[in-house]
Amino acid sequence: MSLLTIIYAGLFYAATVILVGGLAYRIYEYRKTPAPLNIPTTPAPITPVGAKLRVWREVLVFESLFKSNKWIWLFGFMFHFALALVLMRHLRYFTNPVWEWVVLVQPFGMYAGFAMVAGLLGLWGRRLFVERIRYISTPSDHLILLLLIGIGASGLGMKFVAHTDIVDVKSFFLGLMSFNIHPLPADPALLVHLTLVAVLMIIFPISKLLHAPGVFFSPTRNMADNPRDKRHLAPWAAELEK
Amino acid sequence: MAHVKPYVADAQVQASVNYPGELVEDWHDKAIxxxxxLLGKYRSLRVFMDxxxxxxxxxDKCHYFIGTADPKNMPVARQELMRSVYRRYFTLPGKLVPGLVGAKDLTKEVLDDWFSYFHQCSECRRCSVFCPYGIDTAEVTMAAREILNTVGYGMKYTNQILAKVQKIGNNLGLPGPALEDTLSGLEEDIEMDTGVSVKxxxxxxxxxxxxxxxxxDFFSEPHVESLIGYAKVFHQAGISWTLSSHASEAGNFGLFNGNYEQMRNIAMRIRQAALDLxxxxxxxxECGHAWRVAYAFWNTLTGIGAGGDDPFSIQLQKQLDPRYRQPMHICEFTHDLIKRxxxxxxxxxxxxxxxxxxxSCNVARASRMGDMPGGQFIIPREIIKAVANNFVDMPMDTIGxxxxxxxxxxGVLTDDLLEVRVKGALPRxxxxxQVKENNKVNFMATICAICKAQFTKVLPFYGFDMSMxxxxxxxxxxxIQLGTKE
Structure with missing residues (x-):
């Protein structure tokens, strides 16, 4: 087995542990931190089910962002929706036989790559040219966009310009999943693609990418507007009554 | 700019609200x-930082940014004052590569920026409407003010008021006898005006x-006119009512400072008054932030509400009449009477x-009236339409x-911050x-004591009459036609 294969196998095991472990820890932290007061941004749904639906509207169609700014919404939605399709399509490299619905998504997922990169370029353009947004951008904001653009561009390159040996790539990842390591093709575009993906996985739990789990825990969105009918009391606040 | 930074509370004011009298020596470590x-106590802060x-x-959503054009008044920039410090001390990348992720040491300059800019936020929640994650700058501002207070860097105006309400029972520091005098004076005025004895x-x-x-409502113009209105409504409806000298304040400045214990102490005076009477x-x-605390927090803080299953809340809730919303907004009360x-x-x-x-911001975005979401927009307008023939709304993107x-x-309603207040009023x-020019509007009704005081002060800066x-x-x-129903 080549050194390259060993390095990438190790990289992906480590990245997976960091991504899953890191996210699990963050979610544990968010869960255990109490929300002592009822603070939904109103008007808000008055039932817990309604509040759940509100959160899902934020997750699926970016409801509040749509209210705010149609350009950010357009580019942001384009990127995230396309990313979702691309990720679904990539399940083909991790399943054997490939699940039927993944086969159905395949053609959409292929071209979604272009929409994804276009959305990212739109977001980056705003970050560079809209003065307010440039002012609030940190270097890492630019780098994360570049990272994602790099992932998209290298992926599109392999699909539409210089094909990589996809059968070998699949056997590498299926091998990783069963702890039986198969060689990884030494194709530069593939190596760039995989390295950037691993970096993304590693920084996920320690960066602003935490907006993904965060949105589910946002008290202004996930709390029902029912404070006159239900008493909310955090454990530390209940202590004050003793 | 002058008047963009409030006065720092002196040692005496700070002591009266149990905070250090001046910036403590180890302020850096204490603040962190x-x-x-706070990150462990408030999920809002915990999630919003990440x-x-x-x-x-x-x-482009904050009225202070629109009015001042100061980039640090953009909600995200205001939050970033705290978030950059959070990253530096609580996250791995912030510890390893601070420059890359915008992490900053908590220096005295940063702390001064906190003092300045977290007192240029009115905790109005407008930014939270538009944030895809519902990040509410008000929560960050409250936490920052609590940290500032903890290290002895408090704001004079708010802390003075907090001391008064906890000692005397109201923000103006009016003792019981003065209040009784005022009320009997008002009773005389109403009787002179209408010939009817309204108590x-x-x-x-x-x-x-x-x-x-x-x-x-007891002293200021135009506030007192609404107090007279409440009294007339109670009078005509024939419902017995009372004020309390122990709890003669609806406003709760504990909210502004993000201090749960203080907010609770102030609200507990109302529970006590309700039990005693x-x-x-x-x-x-009519009070905006007060209604937020009453509507959204009283049940939690004091058991004023329904649905409690612990002895503390049951003690009060078994006394309150379950047929009515507890607490109820005066507009809900009047609206019900009009409908009946x-x-x-x-x-x-x-x-x-x-x-x-x-x-008013906190009525609109932090509370409700009536049974359905958005009732806080409908009910006051329906009251106005029931008592006046000419009503016009301002543009849609400036209401609701x-x-x-x-x-x-x-907590921005202080003359130390007059310039911020005038500029912050610009969008309104x-x-x-616009409605003055197009529709000849000459009266802007509102249901908040702070809005009334603020507009009375700033309307003239924009060429309007303050009595508008x-x-x-x-x-x-x-x-209301007294003497016709009772």
């Missing part, structure tokens, strides 16, 4: 440790309703007015959930000017 504690992606959705009872044991209203209902007067035909109203009494309505703060909320003044602003119950007061 307090931040850590979730922001700097997308820019909030950048303003205080500390009446066994009254049906305890009315808790901002203390500005044996009232069946608690109604809250219990009030005799003459709309023509307000015919000299063309009325618009300013949604998108309403602009008056510019004086959240532009909207008002008043309460919804001021309109009710003018329209």
């Amino acid at each position: 440790s307090r931040m850590g504690e 979730a922001c992606v700097h997308c820019g959705a909030c950048t 303003m009872p205080i500390d009446v044991q066994g009254a049906e309703v305890l009315l808790v209203t901002p203390s500005a 044996g009232v069946k209902r608690i109604i809250v007067g 035909g219990a009030l005799n109203l003459d709309k023509e009494a307000n015919d000299h007015r063309i009325v618009t309505y300013h949604d 959930e998108r309403t602009f703060c008056c510019g004086g909320g959240g 003044m532009e909207a008002l000017n 602003v008043g309460g919804v119950h001021q309109l009710v007061s003018d329209a």
Whole structure:
């Protein structure tokens, strides 16, 4: 087995542990931190089910962002929706036989790559040219966009310009999943693609990418507007009554 | 800019609210440790520190940014004052590569920026409407002010008021006898005006309703006109009511500082008054942040509400009448009476007015009235339309959930910050000017003591007459036909 294969196998095991472990820890932290007061941004749904639906509207169609700014919404939605399709399509490299619905998504997922990169370029353009947004951008904001653009561009390159040996790539990842390591093709575009993906996985739990789990825990969105009918009391606040 | 930084509270003021008298020597470590504690106590702060992606959705939404054009007044930039410090001390990348991720040491300059910019936020929540993660700058501002107070860097105006309300029972520091004098003076005024004897009872044991209203209603113009309106409504409806000298304040500045214990202590005075007087209902007067605390937090803080299953809340809730919302907003109360035909109203009494309505930020975005979401927008407007013939709304993107703060909320209503207040009022003044020009609007009704005080002060800066602003119950007061129903 080549050194390259060993390095990438190790990289992906480590990245997976960091991504899953890191996210699990963050979610544990968010869960255990109490929300002592009822603070939904109103008007808000008055039932817990309604509040759940509100959160899902934020997750699926970016409801509040749509209210705010149609350009950010357009580019942001384009990127995230396309990313979702691309990720679904990539399940083909991790399943054997490939699940039927993944086969159905395949053609959409292929071209979604272009929409994804276009959305990212739109977001980056705003970050560079809209003065307010440039002012609030940190270097890492630019780098994360570049990272994602790099992932998209290298992926599109392999699909539409210089094909990589996809059968070998699949056997590498299926091998990783069963702890039986198969060689990884030494194709530069593939190596760039995989390295950037691993970096993304590693920084996920320690960066602003935490907006993904965060949105589910946002008290202004996930709390029902029912404070006159239900008493909310955090454990530390209940202590004050003793 | 002058008047953009409030006065720092002196040692005496700080001591009266149990904070250090001046910036403590180990302020740096103390501030970081307090931040850590708050991150563990408030899920809002915990999630909001991580979730922001700097997308820019909030950048043009804050009235202070619109008015001052100071980039640090963009909600995300204001949050970033704390978030950059959070990253530096609580996240791995911030510890390893601070420059890359915008992490900053907590220096005295940063702390000074906190003091300045977290007192240029009125905690109005407008930014939170537009944030894809619901990040609410108000939560960050509250935490920052609590940290500042903990290290002895408090704000004079808010802390002075916090001391007064906890010692005397109201923000103005009016003792019981002065209050009784004022009320009997008002009773005389009403009788002279209308020929009808309308009472303003205080500390009446066994009254049906305890009315808790901002203390500005007792003394300030135009606030007092609404107090007269409430009294006339109670009078015509024939419902016995009382004020309380122990709990003569609806406003709760504990909210502004993000100090749960103080907020609770202040609210507990109302619980105590309700228990002592044996009232069946608690109604809250026209006040924005007060209504937020009453509507959304009283049940949690004091058990004023319903659905409690612990001895503390049951003690009070078994005394309160479950047929009514507890607490109830005075507008809900009046609206119910109007719908039942219990009030005799003459709309023509307000015919000299063309009325618009300013949604107060904390009523709009942090509370509700009635049974359905958005009732807080409908009910006050329905009252106005029932007592006045001419009503016009301001442009849609400046009302309802998108309403602009008056510019004086959240503890900013001090003359030290006059320039910030005037500039912060700009978006509302532009909207008002539009309906003034197009529809000849000459009266802006609102249901918040701070809005009323703020507009009275800043309207002249924009060329409006300061008497253009008043309460919804001021309109009710003018329209109600005393002596015809009772």
